[in-house]
Amino acid sequence: MTDYSYPAPTMSPDTRPAPSRYGQTALRWLLFTLLGLFALFYLMPLFVMVTTSLKSLEEIRSGSLVAFPRDVTFEAWRTAWSGACTGIQCEGLRPYFWNSVLLAVPAVLISSFLGAANGYVIAQWNFRGANLIFSAMLFGCFIPFQVVLLPMARMLGLMGLAGTIPGLIFAHVIYGIGFTTLFFRNFYVTIPSDLVKAAKVDGAGFFRIFWSIFLPLSLPIIVVTVIWQFTQIWNDFLFGVSFSQAGTQPITVALNNIVNSTTGIKEYNVDMAAAIIAGLPTLLVYVVAGKYFIRGLTAGSVKGLMQ
Template identity: 85%
Template structure:
């Protein structure tokens, strides 16, 4: 857009421009270091022995690379009473996240389809009410939800967590699909109706095939949010059903025994790997979800 190097200035300013350009790269590089530093420190610390951590520098590369901390974090470190590492909790998170993402996305797709293409009286009010649900601080539903899960027999269980994540995910998924489907001309639905296609037929044969981009955005958004969730996880789980974020926090903040910083860091990276991987592989869609969640319309 604006460019320091373009040549509409008299040539005598070119030295200043060159200096500016260098300053620009220096600043960009410094900020890149700022954002990368914690990841760098996490990775290097996780590869050091405790001895090296105590004697060495925070920012130094490991002298002897050891993966011991990683295997301890994965299958040996203690969370509270049990000492079986992060592994069971990692699988808890998988078991919780996959169905919750699938259900919330599916519901969001049909809801968005109805609100965008089958407008009826009150549909906009319903949409506004669902949208508002995205913005409440979840603290306001924690207490009644804890009791309701008890009544439903889902207290402290993974299905209970799935239920909670689906309920409070619907607002966002509906928003995503609604905003996507609203851009598809209504004539398409009308023509299909004239041809005798019904509600589900039109959804299945016309809208779903068009939906791949928004499905990807929604799945990534939901996956990141649910995998990274801590509040619901810590409130509605019990020993054995905790998601990986809760287990990680228990490992890091446990006060018994020797503090194993390398294991803490390895555990943190393990807990972060799935969402980081998604970000690296599908960053474009991740950003689209972020901006769609904040800039509506």
């Protein structure tokens, strides 16, 4: 795929047969107005979330949705983090935030490592049937998870992992392998096979070549895969709500419970603070490593799928 963060040849307005310089300027203004309006559309919910979370309930009821807070208070943030009720328990998001961390870190590492190993085999040690196996894995990326939800719930029960964080890790690893393998396979397939041949002549074995040659080359694709998997797993709701129980729920499930908790009055400021807390880790990853985030998003779709 093309990395569009580099300047690439585009149409220049200067080379176009423009009607007049006046018209040119007007068009330019129209362009910026449109782009600015859309920027407002995308930013508005974030703005509303942040300002609402900093207002008191009283101010929310009396003021406008888009008004800046008059008296900034962090009370809602404190409640969201350590006091809001998710059903009968009122411990805030904190325990669930750590659940999500405990769940995402191992699941991301294991699925990425398996993807690297699988991709290495499929791209560089092709044996008869390897491509068929790859197609079978790829197919698994596309199934709606609803079709495996019931048997997985039973299987986790049989394995003694029902309602546990290891159970959730297991599910995320299994259904993450398809994408991680795809990412690494498509990356390794671009490395000339002569490299492996030369290394073999020098007496290096399968694992030695992987550790000393391929892994050091893999940094870009490792970043893409880790970001992709982290975003998927942190943001997951379906597995979280199906395979966890009170106490082991990930943050998305806890957030939904806080928002839909029927006890007491509706605290919109707490809801918004909780939503921001739940969204912050992936948002941070996006801001810090946006280029890799986009590569992951597009890798599975722009022709990259089967190259």
